[in-house]
Amino acid sequence: MKILLVGASGMVGSAIAKELHDHQVITANFKSGDYTLDIENKASIEAVFEQVGNVDAVISTAGLIAFAPVNELSEQDYNTTVGNKLMGNIALFHVAAKHINKGGSFTFTSGFLAQNPAPGSAAVSMVNAALDSFAKAAAQELEGTLRVNTVSPRFVKETMELMGMDSSTGVTAADTAKAFRYAIESSETGQAIDALDHI
Amino acid sequence: MKILLVGASGMVGSAIAKELHDHQVITANFKSGDYTLDIENKASIEAVFEQVGNVDAVISTAGLIAFAPVNELSEQDYNTTVGNKLMGNIALFHVAAKHINKGGSFTFTSGFLAQNPAPGSAAVSMVNAALDSFAKAAAQELEGTLRVNTVSPRFVKETMELMGMDSSTGVTAADTAKAFRYAIESSETGQAIDALDHI
Numbered sequence: 001m002k003i004l005l006v007g008a009s010g011m012v013g014s015a016i017a018k019e020l021h022d023h024q025v026i027t028a029n030f031k032s033g034d035y036t037l038d039i040e041n042k043a044s045i046e047a048v049f050e051q052v053g054n055v056d057a058v059i060s061t062a063g064l065i066a067f068a069p070v071n072e073l074s075e076q077d078y079n080t081t082v083g084n085k086l087m088g089n090i091a092l093f094h095v096a097a098k099h100i101n102k103g104g105s106f107t108f109t110s111g112f113l114a115q116n117p118a119p120g121s122a123a124v125s126m127v128n129a130a131l132d133s134f135a136k137a138a139a140q141e142l143e144g145t146l147r148v149n150t151v152s153p154r155f156v157k158e159t160m161e162l163m164g165m166d167s168s169t170g171v172t173a174a175d176t177a178k179a180f181r182y183a184i185e186s187s188e189t190g191q192a193i194d195a196l197d198h199i
Numbered sequence: 200m201k202i203l204l205v206g207a208s209g210m211v212g213s214a215i216a217k218e219l220h221d222h223q224v225i226t227a228n229f230k231s232g233d234y235t236l237d238i239e240n241k242a243s244i245e246a247v248f249e250q251v252g253n254v255d256a257v258i259s260t261a262g263l264i265a266f267a268p269v270n271e272l273s274e275q276d277y278n279t280t281v282g283n284k285l286m287g288n289i290a291l292f293h294v295a296a297k298h299i300n301k302g303g304s305f306t307f308t309s310g311f312l313a314q315n316p317a318p319g320s321a322a323v324s325m326v327n328a329a330l331d332s333f334a335k336a337a338a339q340e341l342e343g344t345l346r347v348n349t350v351s352p353r354f355v356k357e358t359m360e361l362m363g364m365d366s367s368t369g370v371t372a373a374d375t376a377k378a379f380r381y382a383i384e385s386s387e388t389g390q391a392i393d394a395l396d397h398i
Contacts, residue, residue, distance in 0.1 A: 070337045071296065082286065086329075087277065097270065117336030126333040130285075133328030137316030138269045 007062030019177035039088030049099040057184040058096040067120040081123040105147040107183040132192040139190030147189035206261030214372035238287030248298040256383040257295040266319040280322040304346040306382040331391040338389030346388035
């Protein structure tokens with residue numbers, strides 16, 4: 001499969017690129033990769049597809065998010081989380097949908113926090129739940145044409161270690177990447193795919 | 200209880216005002232009510248609370264939404280649905296949280312479409328799910344200080360009739376309003392309260 005991976009430079013994104021070595025993976029990041037792309041800039045998304053042409057799958061792990069206690073969430077925190085992770089990925093989806101071959105797939109990245117909030121996660125939980133619900137709705141309308149899912153990672157073990165947290169409940173980036181393989185190779189659509197189910 | 204009801208002029212909002220006749224209900228709408236208020240304009244929200252003072256509960260049924268086939272959703276549709284219903288209500292929440300007496304409550308209105316999409320509902324489902332998840336996260340952090348819930352209405356019978364739909368599965372506005380009474384009078388927090396459970 002010819003796959004456009006948006007956000008391939010992060011912890012999970014780079015693991016996905018490795019996991020999908022048996023496919024043709026084209027990477028597009030904010031500042032690196034085969035192409036550069038800003039999900040907040042529709043023209044930059046369109047420019048990448050003009051060069052890459054049609055693909056069989058698009059995976060996005062891109063998206064900036066802000067954590068803060070709910071009473072301290074600022075307009076800037078919302079602008080980041082809603083403007084970038086939510087609306088940036090929705091913009092990517094709409095452009096990508098015109099360039100994914102019939103029967104192909106679009107995979108968003110949401111997260112366990114969507115339905116399992118933690119202190120400081122209100123904006124992030126909100127946006128992850130929004131992506132899960134959008135994928136479910138879009139998948140229902142596009143059935144037979146385009147599969148649409150989210151992968152919902154658990155806490156990534158390497159990230160927890162970097163943050164000095166107990167990482168015993170974490171899932172490695174390499175294991176998390178397996179859920180993205182499932183998203184592109186299975187026939188699932190409209191699902192929030194729990195990374196824990198595909199280790 | 201002293202309750203600020205934002206969006207009291209709509210089908211559900213006006214039913215809530217009637218249902219809560221045994222409380223002191225102050226109404227604030229975009230163009231009518233005891234006060235006028237635009238949830239997209241933070242200064243107008245603050246101005247209302249400056250005049251009303253502290254309250255025991257805030258209920259919002261306000262929020263503009265746009266339905267369209269997923270492939271036809273426009274930037275304007277997202278600006279409306281995300282800018283008004285989602286971020287307008289989040290802005291209302293943040294101002295209101297400073298003016299609700301300890302032990303009081305804030306109640307958003309989401310909807311059945313959050314987890315049960317219908318054709319054309321992608322943006323609406325996304326935003327309703329976002330509000331459910333925000334309430335769950337905020338409630339967890341604010342436990343003991345402020346209760347935060349959504350009421351998730353089913354299709355409103357009167358609205359279905361106005362649209363010429365079969366209304367047999369609908370819930371009347373008067374019955375839907377009972378879930379809002381439950382939201383303000385119960386000890387629930389962090390819940391998406393299904394209107395069907397409170398008829």
